[in-house]
Amino acid sequence: MEKRIYEEKNGLWYELQGDYYLPCLSLPEEEQKPVGIWGQRHLRYIKEHKRAFYTNLLTSCKLNSYLADIDKQADEIFSRLVKKLSQKENITEKLKAESQMLWVQKMNSIRNRATEAVNADLIYA
Numbered sequence: 142m143e144k145r146i147y148e149e150k151n152g153l154w155y156e157l158q159g160d161y162y163l164p165c166l167s168l169p170e171e172e173q174k175p176v177g178i179w180g181q182r183h184l185r186y187i188k189e190h191k192r193a194f195y196t197n198l199l200t201s202c203k204l205n206s207y208l209a210d211i212d213k214q215a216d217e218i219f220s221r222l223v224k225k226l227s228q229k230e231n232i233t234e235k236l237k238a239e240s241q242m243l244w245v246q247k248m249n250s251i252r253n254r255a256t257e258a259v260n261a262d263l264i265y266a
Contacts, residue, residue, distance in 0.1 A: 174205055179219075180212030183264045215259050222255035 144157050145165075155162035176184070184204075187195045198204040230247065237244040 170202075172206065174209035176205065176208045177212045177216065179215035179259070179264060180208035182260070183211045183215075184208055186265050211263065215263050218263065219255050219259050222258055223251055226251045226255065 142157060146155050146162060147153075148155060154165040156165050184195075187198075195204075198207050227248065230251070232244060232247050232251070236247075
């Protein structure tokens with residue numbers, strides 16, 4: 142028996158595995174884009190809680206681009222929220238120069254609130 146055969150009807154190659162011929166299938170290459178912390182958190186979430194959605198993205202070769210897009214959106218929302226909240230609460234470079242510890246405390250509070258908002262609205266939604 143031949144190890145590989147070509148079926149002209151459907152245009153597929155088949156490989157002998159034990160007693161059976163199985164089709165030689167492979168997914169097309171997906172363009173690799175960098176995925177940051179937000180995309181990684183969302184990946185962990187969809188792997189654990191939305192398995193069908195994760196499998197569909199994975200088998201359609203759209204997982205990486207989807208995660209890169211989520212990461213970009215989350216980063217933009219986070220940056221916008223931090224900027225808005227710091228302006229609203231009047232946290233300026235002047236405060237940073239006068240009282241560094243107070244500035245760090247307020248900025249950490251703002252960053253934590255912005256992180257919670259992004260997590261609730263985008264990452265774990």
